Amino acid sequence: MQSNGFVIDLYWDEGRRVWSLCPVRIPRSASGPDVSASSTQIPSKSNISVSKVQLTPRAVNTWPTKLPDLLSNGSSPISDPLDLRQVSESVLSSASPTESVGTITTSAAAGNSPSQLNSSSPARPTAAVSPTNGLLEVGQYACTTSIDLPVIAAVLAEYLSSSQNTLEAAMTYLDLNLHVAATPLDTSPQSLNSSSLPASRELISSLLSVNLSSYLYTPTLLAADRLNLNSSWFTGSNDIQSVYFNTTGNVKGQLMTDNGWPSESLVELRHAYRLLASYGELDPQLNRYNFSGDESVIFPQNAFLNDRMIEYSENESINQGCFFDPSITSISGQNNSWAVSSQILLPDTYSGFDNTTIPSVSSLVSCGVSPLLNQTLLATTADMDAHPYQQVAYSSIWTWAQGEPRNVSSNETNSQNLRCAAMDASQNGRWHVADCSDRKYAACRVRNEPYVWRLSSNKGTYSTGAELCSNGQNFSVPYTALENSHLLSAIQARRSTSDDRDSTIWVNFNSLDTASCWVVGVNTACPYQSNTVDVNNRAVIVPTVAGILVIVITALTVFIKCAANRQNTKSKRRRRAGDGWDYEGVPS
Structure with a gap:
């Protein structure tokens, strides 16, 4: 199955009541009001190109602000205008070399005392606005308040909407690592009490479902499909490889499976599902999180990632961890569909060619293990230089x-x-x-x-x-x-x-x-x-048929007009016979 995978570290910031990307808590005065899941929504896209067949359209909510504008100005979709102005002014003023960098200080919010995380933590974390990039410097981290889980979901939904056609559609995996954001001087927060944990509207499933519910292939859908394969995966023409899972029959003669998965064409092309979400790493501080509230939408921990320990030899071949063994051909002994490894031997320099292969990556893939890139290559991020990352991607083909x-x-x-x-x-x-x-x-x-x-x-x-x-x-x-x-x-x-x-x-x-x-x-x-020849034939036939119809209609019009004129001429000749009066209209 063609797919894309993302591993995202989310941090529960109980003070702001958001799932953030920042490992530490950001003071509320630096972030403005809470970001509500119901507000981060995007416009629907339904453009169809000639060479693409559009998939079944999905209902997508409307978001009044374009994503590039939202992310570039550092604002939150529903932040209060006053707070937005205050944050923007702090960023602008701090960028001036003649002014000092302002420091935003806040006390712990009610019900959010640092003692709930660690009794020795200070009560006043600080956030300083950077004069160079406008990010909030909280402790050792540089963070932003404008990007959190709802925004990530909105960006992903826009991508899925724009690629919702048969040429670009691919399955996307989300592996979500859940953590608790610490205070700047305390990196090991303790378990949260019930009031500090996410409420039902703040659960991962609730936030993802705002924009992504129509794209998510969920555990509930999978369970329903597995109960009756005759009416789900085995209907019509399909390319599902049933040899990879067990099937049994029930009393009604219906086939069932307890470990099967549908094919890509069935999920993506027929039903237009494009997204799978699962838990990854889970901090013990979240042991009282309402996982049952997510179980109908989010797959269990590590459902799509099974870490595989790999050892390489000096020539970068794999000594340990390879699934391939020519003498073992049974699926149970040699198959793990979700095996991944971040243990990749990468070159110290870029070769200069994106389509050259990296031996360790190619060997890993040939062994039945998917490479998981979880590091910055050559001290350069992909937005600055994508070539090293493209080389890794090419090597995985x-x-x-x-x-x-x-x-x-x-x-x-x-x-x-x-x-x-x-x-x-x-x-x-x-x-x-x-x-x-x-x-x-x-x-x-x-x-x-x-x-x-x-x-x-x-x-x-x-x-x-x-x-x-x-x-x-x-x-x-x-x-x-x-x-x-x-x-x-x-x-x-x-x-x-x-x-x-x-x-x-x-x-x-x-x-x-x-x-x-x-x-x-x-x-x-x-x-x-459609076949190119058929398209060209239709392009010729349609105007030809239209031209013939125009000629026929024109000929009929001329024929009827001529027939009417002949009839009028005969009538006038009859009226003039016998030197009688020939009236036209009503006589006076």
């Missing part, structure tokens, strides 16, 4: 080789045949575009097992791939990086015992129906857009 799938020019003699994918063992199992009429071995999946692969005995063109595979085998394509590693192992085993040193084989992936639209299956139609 396990399918296409560098420069693939290449843009085939229509001027090439065999451009119509360059529509099929082949795996190349000499490129560490990466794929490239090949001529569909070439003769190669086919990748055959045995008994629908994800990690058991064989190569066909004979070579053939891509269209004969299904015929090349033996009984009990299917012409197929790897769906995961770990499957790809097992198929690569099968190629290497064949080459080691065969005189044929051909390193490329067919995988069941093509763009035969529509250029640049890659699908699984020889006769599969592109689900994203």
Whole structure:
């Protein structure tokens, strides 16, 4: 499944009653009124481009302030105008070199005594406005009051709305680490009492649901789908890989599962769900948090992240923690869909090319472990220089080789045949575009097992791939990086015992129906857009038909007019016969 993941550290600031990004509490006088979840809402976007099919529109609330304006002026969506002016004036005045930096001092708010966190904490935390960037310097941290969980949810909702089409839609994971904000001089707050904990409207699920409820695929929806697969995941055409989960039947003959997940096409394209949220790290100070109030929306702790311990050798290959073992092909022994690791060996300098791979990242992915980047690269953030981060992202691609799938020019003699994918063992199992009429071995999946692969005995063109595979085998394509590693192992085993040193084989992936639209299956139609030829045909046929209709209508009009004129002429001739009077209109 194509996806994006974000790990967010949230800090409960009980004084301001907000989930903040600041590890320490910000005095109320520096932040203005509380930010309400019901106010942080964004406009709906429904633009449809010609090459994209818009997904089912979602109801999105209206937010009167544009996000870029909100984030650039450092204001809160519903902050009181007076407090906004006071904060802005503090920032502006502090930027002047002739004036000193002002310090905002506040006492603890009622019901928010520091003794509830730590009896030895001071009662007067301070927040100084930085003269350079306008951030609040609280203790050792530089924080802002304009960004909190509702704002993050609004930004995410705007992204989901703008990408809500079949070409850009991808699943997004939110892993939320929950902490308690400390006072500036106390970094280890104690457990909160019931009045200091978030109320129902301040729960994580409540704040996310304001803008994201229509995009969230929740535990409640998952449980309902699992109870009756016949009416959920197994309806219509789908590409779900049921081999990855257990199924049982109930007394009504309905299939059920206790560990299955739906396919990407089903969740994103058919139902337009785009977001999964779960808990990550949880501070013990929040042990009395109302987790039951979130359980219908937020998945349990570490539901989508399973940290994997990795050890590297001197040549950056993985000694420990790799799931890939060619001798073990059972799912239970070799599969962990949520395995991640932040133990990545990264270069000290940028190579200068975004599409070059980092060996440790590529090895990690080939082992069935997703890289989790949780550090600043080369002492530069991504907004200042995105190239090192792009290199990490490129290194995590396990399918296409560098420069693939290449843009085939229509001027090439065999451009119509360059529509099929082949795996190349000499490129560490990466794929490239090949001529569909070439003769190669086919990748055959045995008994629908994800990690058991064989190569066909004979070579053939891509269209004969299904015929090349033996009984009990299917012409197929790897769906995961770990499957790809097992198929690569099968190629290497064949080459080691065969005189044929051909390193490329067919995988069941093509763009035969529509250029640049890659699908699984020889006769599969592109689900994203209509065939280009059909579009061009319609573009010609529609104006032609319209022109013919105009000609027919014009001819009928002329014919009727001429017929009427002839009738009037005959009538006048009859009235003039016999030298009689010929009246027109009423006679006087």
